[in-house]
Amino acid sequence: MRKIWTGAGATGLAIFAAPARAHLASTGFGDFYDGIAHVLITPEDLLVVIAAALLAGQRGTAAARLAALALPLAWLVGGLVGTRWQLMSTQPLLTTSTFVLAGLMVALDRRLNVAAVVTVAVIAGLLHGLANGPTMTPAGIGVQGLIGAISAVGVLTLLLSSQIAALTRDWHRIAVRVAGSWIAASGLLMFGWLYQSAT
Structure with a gap:
């Protein structure tokens, strides 16, 4: 008898549940905040x-400083192009590759010059913006959601990069490298999941 009531309760919850939106969260606070939530x-x-x-x-x-400007601006450009032409609606391999490579560079502590770091930020921003644009247009949040997303990107990049730049102790830098290795490892796990779901 208990199983019947549990099944009936679950069915009732499923019937009266709010509609689900694939890949885009609805905060209830408006398009701008939906864009912020999307990134987070x-x-x-x-x-x-x-x-x-x-x-x-x-x-x-x-x-x-330059990455905190380049990443959100490139994300905005990619997002505007993506909302208009929808060139890259679903490319999880490309978006996963960006954070795997960036994570590997952090883990290896590569001595890149400023131009190389900005180039990484621009490429990542363009690819993720191109991927985000098509997901925001069908949900009806468009440019306002995109502005929310790039606001989140800009604030996070500025806060994190400035804190990391201020670190001076060796063990702090090692902790940053470990964080980069975990990001890269997460991407490798995602590659495995993508491969498994494709087969």
């Missing part, structure tokens, strides 16, 4: 922002 709950977007910020912070204050 989408693993590939959040991890690429963290990885790019760690990489920029490792290379010093100049790289941190």
